Amino acid sequence: MDLDVFxxxxxxxxxxxxxxxxxxxxxxxxxxxxxxxxxQRTATHLSLxxxxxxxxxxxxxxxxxVARARSTVTGTxxxxxxxxxxxxxxxxxxxxxxxxxxxxxxxxxxxxxxxxIGWWIATHPEVQAAIAAPAELRELTRxxxxxxxxxxxxxxxxxxxxxxxxxxxxxxxxxxxxxxxCLPVIWVLxxxxxxxxxxxxxxxxxxxxxxxxxxxxxxGLLELTAVFVAAGTGLRLGWTVIxxxxxxxxxxxxxxxxxxxxxxxxxxxxxxVSGVIEGFVTPSGLxxxxxxxxxxxxxxxxxxxxxxxxxxxxxxxxxxxxxAPDRSAVLPTAA
Numbered sequence: 001m002d003l004d005v006f007x008x009x010x011x012x013x014x015x016x017x018x019x020x021x022x023x024x025x026x027x028x029x030x031x032x033x034x035x036x037x038x039x040q041r042t043a044t045h046l047s048l049x050x051x052x053x054x055x056x057x058x059x060x061x062x063x064x065x066v067a068r069a070r071s072t073v074t075g076t077x078x079x080x081x082x083x084x085x086x087x088x089x090x091x092x093x094x095x096x097x098x099x100x101x102x103x104x105x106x107x108x109x110x111x112x113x114x115x116x117i118g119w120w121i122a123t124h125p126e127v128q129a130a131i132a133a134p135a136e137l138r139e140l141t142r143x144x145x146x147x148x149x150x151x152x153x154x155x156x157x158x159x160x161x162x163x164x165x166x167x168x169x170x171x172x173x174x175x176x177x178x179x180x181x182c183l184p185v186i187w188v189l190x191x192x193x194x195x196x197x198x199x200x201x202x203x204x205x206x207x208x209x210x211x212x213x214x215x216x217x218x219x220g221l222l223e224l225t226a227v228f229v230a231a232g233t234g235l236r237l238g239w240t241v242i243x244x245x246x247x248x249x250x251x252x253x254x255x256x257x258x259x260x261x262x263x264x265x266x267x268x269x270x271x272x273v274s275g276v277i278e279g280f281v282t283p284s285g286l287x288x289x290x291x292x293x294x295x296x297x298x299x300x301x302x303x304x305x306x307x308x309x310x311x312x313x314x315x316x317x318x319x320x321x322x323x324a325p326d327r328s329a330v331l332p333t334a335a
Contacts, residue, residue, distance in 0.1 A: 003055060010045055014065060017042055021068050039069035092266035093310030095259050095320025096229055100306075103232025106189070110228060114193040114200065121201025128205060131198065141206035147199065151215060152283035160279025167223060167271045171230035175260045175267075178234025185234040192227060196220075214288040218295035219278035222302060226270045233263050259320045273298060 017038040020031060027035065046062040049055065096103075121127050128137060140146050170188055177184035196216075203212035237256045241249070281294050 003049070003058075006045075006049070007058065010041075013038055014042060014045075014062065017065060017069060021065075021072060035069065036073055039066065039073055042066055042069065087262065088266070088269075089309065090313040090316075090318045091262060091320050093306050094313035094318035095233075095263055095310075096266070096306045097310030097314045098320065099229070099233050099236055099263075102236045103229045106232045106235065107225065107228035110189055110193050110224075110231075113190075114196040117194060117197025118200030118204060121198060122204040125205075128202065131202070137202060137206075141202050141208055143208075143211075147203060147212060148215065151278065156279040156283070160275045163219075163278050164272050164275030167227065167275065168268050171227060171267050171271060172264055174227070174230040174234035175237070175264050176234075178237035178260070180238065182235050182238030185231050185238065189227075189231050192224075196224075210288075214292060215282055218282045218291040219274045221295045221299040222270065222277070223274035225299060225302060226267050226274065229270075230263070230267055233260055255319075262320055270302065 017035065020027060020035045020038070023031075042062060043066050046059070046066055049059060049062065121131070131137070132140070138145075170192065173188050174185045199212055199216070200209065203209050237260055240256045244251075247255075277295065277298060281291055284291065286294075
């Protein structure tokens with residue numbers, strides 16, 4: 001190949017491509033199409049020169065030109081504050097709203113299980129005796145006992161951080177390991193409801209159920225709701241393994257998995273709020289009614305956020321999945 005003749009024949013195309021790239025986003029539709037065509041031709045020219053008549057200076061220029069064109073054609077998307085705002089105002093609440101048919105039944109069944117365990121323990125002294133010795137039970141349930149001092153045993157900030165970490169781990173297990181046929185999710189739920197049921201049963205048997213609920217409800221409403229949402233999402237992910245529907249199992253798991261990752265980020269924020277309440281409000285000197293009112297207000301705010309904001313976003317087509325440019329192609333696409 002005569003390199004001089006080749007350069008003379010195609011220099012105008014390369015210069016035109018460089019000119020279009022310098023204009024950036026100010027291109028018309030026709031110019032954008034022209035840029036794509038010139039990018040493809042220049043990439044072919046670069047390949048021919050490299051294989052037939054390599055010239056360091058020309059190869060360097062065309063390599064840089066093709067790289068710039070590729071970046072412009074394929075696009076380089078960067079996360080911005082707008083993406084974060086969209087996630088928390090549309091993506092996350094829509095994902096929670098769309099999965100409500102999983103986490104609402106999970107919440108109802110789990111709460112019923114905890115109540116049943118609590119009733120069983122409260123009405124069967126032999127079960128209480130199997131849990132701990134009478135002296136230990138008295139220490140747990142007496143005024144100023146371990147159930148009450150637990151929330152004030154550490155500085156509020158460090159206690160809130162510890163609680164947030166533990167709850168976030170439980171939620172993450174539900175979200176990440178739900179794909180293992182739902183079994184880890186069921187185990188995490190049962191452990192949480194067992195602990196709650198034991199507290200209800202022991203404090204009820206001591207005639208101090210009102211004190212226990214006054215300690216648990218301020219933070220527990222929002223905290224357990226977040227756990228139920230995570231568990232419902234995990235169960236949904238696990239069921240996708242069993243029944244992916246009309247999609248292939250790979251595509252279905254990819255969609256649900258991306259939504260679950262987004263859910264983990266959103267729930268981490270929700271659990272942070274519940275952790276702050278548990279660290280600063282639950283052990284505070286506020287009247288019981290005031291602490292419970294704060295917990296109810298936080299729970300109602302979250303439900304309004306999900307059902308109003310999330311419902312509106314879901315009806316507008318929001319799914320909680322990542323933006324289309326960030327997804328892997330489901331069908332083959334042209335290079």
